[in-house]
Amino acid sequence: MIIPMARVRLIGRKDELSQALVALQDAGTLHLATPADDVPRHAPSARERRRRRDLERALADVDGALAGLRALDAAVDAGGAGAAAPAGRAAWLAARVRGRTTAWARERQALTDERTALAAFAPLFAELEALIGETGARRLFTVHLLRLRGDGATTRRLREVLARTLGPHELRARTLPDGELAMLLLAPAARAADVERLLADAHVESAPVPLALGGGTVVEALARLRPRLAAVDARLAAIAAEAREVAERAGPTLVAARRGFHDELAELAARALAGETPRAFVVEGWLPAAGVAALTARLTAAVPGVSVAEVARAAWHSDDAPVVLRNPTIFEPFERLTAMLPLPRYGSVDPTPFVAVFFPMLFGLIVGDLGYGAMLAVVAAILWWRGGARGWAHDLARIAAAIAGYTLLFGLLFGELFGDLGARALGLRPLWMDRHEGILPFLGLAIAIGLVHLVLGLVTAAVARRRHPREAAGRGLAALMMVLIGVVLATLMKLLPGALFTPALVVLLVALPVLVVLEGATALLELLTTVGHALSYARVMALGTASVMMAMVANQMVGAFGGAVIGVLFALVFHLVNFAIAMxxxxxxxxxxxxxxxxxxxxxxxxxxxxxxxxxxxxPCPEGP
Amino acid sequence: MDVLWISIGAALAIVGSALATAWAQSRIGAAAAAALAEKPELRTTAVLMVAIPETMVILGFVIAVLIVLKGG
Known part of the structure; x- marks a missing residue:
């Protein structure tokens, strides 16, 4: 339901505005609104505008600094109490930390890239080291690091040419992360010139030694690889340690500063909504009616000069009031379903209780099977067990439990356990209706439920618009006409005595022009739409029948595929598919x-x-005080 | 012969409404996907819009059932 709201007006000395706003922030219950039109609005001074800009900049620095520390794996506890520091010092610290984290992030990225590049060459260099170790005499060999793009055939051709031309040599290859092939060629030093010519003729380029190793030859680079990798790792570790130290030292101050800056910005925004005269200020706002006394007591204790008065209900419009929904605990999970639509206007009706009653009921009516109901109950239990004490999973578990309950109930009434398996194996019989045989009664039931549902909606609309008698009468009359249409249809289908047909039809014909007078010619179109909506509930029958038919088809698979085991497996899979569709x-x-x-x-x-x-x-702020 | 015409009538009721639903959903689904790419908060509206034409095939199914039950 939508809880009743009250509009209050605070009046006090102009120099006490800040104090009053701080007290309001502490109370956390007043939704601010602009004061009445005849009160001049507060005009922000140049100092206030400058302060706002400074705060926004400082807040951006704090957020940037905290995000930078988080990116460096030195996250600060955002919910921690933090140590308050003067605003100026906190802003300076935030800018400094932000700058350092930005520089560290850049350096860390460069080092990580370098490490990745060196790591790609490391296995090749290890082979080179082993190769040189095997040959024993470095000076007698020439070493080439080659880079080759191509398939296996290219490598094979190169090997053939080298073998034909150079005689004894060593060639080792490794695929780099970028897909290119890095090759190490070890040939006698006396053939160095031949090697150069041969590679040039074959258009094979020499791979540059990674810049981080300072250029030079491959053998020279080999000596520098390991120390450089160690240096990179050491610097990365040092950056991480420095970031952690800064997070530990400055983190609490930054967290407190963020809270303080946000609060001060909120106060400045609230100040812009206030009204003021040369000597006084006026602040107006909304809060749940039950909280007016508590707010008044709190404010007058904090700022004795402030007077708090409730604005008379006749002086404000429902459309202006904010909305707080509060439902009994059992209905609360269904607020998730109504939250998918915009909030209802203040003064209208919160649909959550209706959804909480009709959603599980209609779901159960469609699925209506003891087997699927039990499976749903298991799903609900798992969600409950894994979902914790609150949150989406917890609410989903409660919704699933409600629909499982209705599915079991209707399963019992329809005598269905995995379709007709219960009837065939256990002799289960319907207590109320056999959906398989009674498609037309099921259709009638679905449309009748639709009529009841829509009539309930129209009556609700009539009650909600009781302050507008004409509209309320129109909705009420539409509800009555829907009931009469139901009576006429029921007499035609011989579900009600035929004697009711004529009186119902006469009243219906008399009500029609009255409805047009009350709500205009479009009311006729609306009535026809509502009748169409009642027929739309036929989907309950259609989906329900489809569900039971699919379950029966699944059961018929046992024995339809030769072996019993295969048939049972097919049946199980088909039941699972049907269950998934039924969800x-x-x-x-x-x-x-x-x-x-x-x-x-x-x-x-x-x-x-x-x-x-x-x-x-x-x-995020919870809805409601 | 009657059984043949009853079956054809029931099938036509489903075929016509299913094709109409499929055509409407294809248009609405494409538009909804485009809208969701820009405004993910429209997901509920999108699901509802896609589900709306299903009324046609459901009513087609109801008509087919009535044809079979009343005709047979």
Missing amino acids: FSPTIHVLRLHYVEFFGTFFDPGGDPYRPLSRWSPE
Whole structure:
């Protein structure tokens, strides 16, 4: 439900505005609004504008510094209490830490790139070292590091040419991370000139020694590889250690500064919403009606000169008030489903309780199977066990438990356990209706539920618009006409005594022009749309019948594929597929029945979320005080 | 012969409504995917929009069932 709100007006001495806003931030319950039109608005001074710019810049530095430390694996506990520091010093520190983290991040990136490049050459250099060790005399050999792009045939051709021309030599190859082939050629020093010519003729380029190793020959670079890798690792470790030290030393101050800057910016924004005269200030806002006394007591204790008065209900419009939803614990998880739509306007109706009742019921009516209900209950139990005490998984578990309960209940009423398996194996019989045999009664039931659902929506709309008698009467009359249409259809189908047909039809014909007078000619179109919406509930029958038919097909697979084992396996797989479909399809269709058909009768979207002025927190502010 | 026409009638009820639903969903689905790429917060509206034409095939199914049950 939407909890009642109150609008309050705070009046005090102009020099106490800051004190009052700080007290409001501490209370965290007042959603600020602009004061009445006849009160002049506060005009921000040049000092305030400058302060705002400075705060925004400092906040960007703090966020950048904390993000930089996080990127360097030196995260600061964002929820920590932090040590408050003077704003100027905190801003200076934030800018300095941000600069250092940026420089470290750049250096770390360069070192990491260098390390990756060196690591790519390391195995080749290890082979070179082994090769030189085997030959024993470095001076008698010429060493070439080659880079080759091509397939195996290219390498093979090069090997053949080298073998033909050079005689004894060593050639080792390794694929680099970029896909190129790095080759190490070891040939007698006396043939160095031949090697150069041969490689030039074959258009094979020499691979440059990594720049980090200072150029020179491959053999010279070999001596420098390991020390350089060690130096890179040492510097990376040093950067990490320095970042951790800075995070430890400056982190708490930065966290506190972030909170302080956010709070001060919120206060400046709140100041811009205040009204003021040469001597006084006026602040207005909304809060849950039950919290007015507590706020008044808190404010008058903190700022004795401030007076708090509730604005009379007749002086404000419902459309301006923010919306806070509060439902009984059992309905709360279903707020997740209604939250997918915009908030309802203040003064209208929160659809959550209706969704909490009808969503699981319609879902259960569609799936209606003891076997699938039990599987759903297991899913709900797993979600409950893994989901913790709150959050999405926890709410999903509670919704799943509700729909599992209804699925089991309707499964019992329909006598279904994995389709007709219960009837065939255990002699299970329907307590109420056989969906397989009674498709038409099931269709009638689905449309009847639709009529009841829509009539409930129209009555809800009539009650919600009780302050507008004409609209309320129109909605009420539309509800009555839907009931009469139901009666007429029921008499035609011989579900009700035929004597009711004529009176119901006469009342219906009399009500029609009254509805046009109350709501205009478009009311006729709306009525026809609502009748169409009632027919749309036929999907409950269609999906339910499809579900039971698929379960029966799965059962018939046993024995249809020769061996019993294969048949059972196919049946199990088909039941699993049917279960998966039964999770998604009814969910989407039942949600659609709510969002489009049911909500269309009364739901009034466009509510403003309740965002009270409060102390900043890294966690999103909870809705409501 | 009656059985043949009843079957053809029921099949046509499904085929026509299924094709109409498929065509509508293909257009709506493509537009919804494009809209979601720019505004992910429209996901609920997108799902609803895609689900709306399914009424046609569901009503087609209901008509087919009525044809089979009443005709047979």
